[in-house]
Amino acid sequence: MYRIAIEKLYKWKNSKRRKPLIIEGARQVGKTWLMKEFGKQAYSDTVYINFDSNTRMADLFAVDLDTDRLILGLELYAGRKIDSDNTLLIFDEVQEVPKALASLKYFYENAPQYHIVCAGSLLGIALHQGTSFPVGKVDFLKLYPLSFSEFLMATGNERFAKLLKKQDFEMITNFKQTYIDALKQYYFVGGMPEAVQSFAESKDFNEVRTIQKRILAAYEQDFSKHAPNEIVPKIRMLWNSIPSQLARENKKFIYGLVREGSRAREYETAIMWLSDCGLVHKVSRVNAAGIPLKAYEDLKAFKLFIVDVGLLGCMTGLNQRTLLDGDDLFVEFKGALTEQYVCQQLKTIEDLGIYYYTNDRGSCEIDFVIDTGEQIIPIEVKAETNLRAKSLKTYRERFEPELSVRTSMADYKKEDWLLNLPLYAIEQINKTKDY
Known part of the structure; x- marks a missing residue:
């Protein structure tokens, strides 16, 4: 591997x-x-x-x-x-x-x-x-779980991984079905090395799920074994609430979904513990778009993603047939898995600040806004090929970014101010200057 x-x-x-x-x-x-x-x-x-x-x-x-x-x-x-x-x-x-x-x-x-x-x-x-x-x-x-391009290499698709790295999008588009099929597999298998290795050897989805359940059980044991006793129940409740948090249209973390009437101060230590373990990624809101983005961070509003898309699917009991059969799949949870996947790929890129944006009225939301150190790039995530980009237009009118990115199952296309980047190529986003 x-x-x-x-x-x-x-x-x-x-x-x-x-x-x-x-x-x-x-x-x-x-x-x-x-x-x-x-x-x-x-x-x-x-x-x-x-x-x-x-x-x-x-x-x-x-x-x-x-x-x-x-x-x-x-x-x-x-x-x-x-x-x-x-x-x-x-x-x-x-x-x-x-x-x-x-x-x-x-x-x-x-x-x-x-x-x-x-x-x-x-x-x-x-x-x-x-x-x-x-x-x-x-x-x-x-070190994070295997990225999508590492997954391609591990499953015998090295040439397709190299093609992505070369950014030969004409050729990539010719073979897009191979990428889409592999991406659906990655949504299910994720990037935990043991799960990927098992899948590469046997292509057995049931075996993959067994491994994922074992990994999740080991994480739960870590909570009891290593966390301070008084926060263990809070860690467990918070961890188990993440799938339902992400299933909502607005994925901002709501303490009340962990337990009715919950307050931030009760769960701050639990979030920090999970974050220090590397089990969750906390993505904060920004309310403006200057460099550095960190200066505009709103510490009270954030989304929580977990370490791996395959584990997220396992936590929700997502069935392999639902995931792999046709495009009309797991409609309600598709957006959550897709955003989790994008977050996971962005995390593997070094020195990238990752945030999301909403305006004060909540009428414009950008799924991710990244700071490359040289430019701020807004990213709209679409689970399928629906290409309306109302929020991106609103954001662009206000902040005039050099480049805006929409990532979906649609083909690569560079328009005037908008780059359509396929989901399977999102790892290449830090090379946007080359496009």
């Missing part, structure tokens, strides 16, 4: 300013596999250490953080010499030993010759709680 993130790891390895690297991401998005695969491809040796329930490592790091002593201890543990130039050190579930996280500062300052990558399924929470290591001494990489 190919992950685009491996290219970033090679860049990290070859950087003159390399620091220990922390890979963040939700449980089961493939962090451990990626680190081991990178070790196999790029180094002659890999020393893998899992810190979960590892008393020997907890004891080693508890004494002091002298890097020479730590390397000696790691060599004794691994049973071989660690060659700083040719060995990748992998610290997995590193949040379980906070002193190991703190040691990264000293490796950077006193022993930068060592190549260290770390990950942990609840690392985001450990970092947010201020686990002792100074910002600026480590590099970060965020």
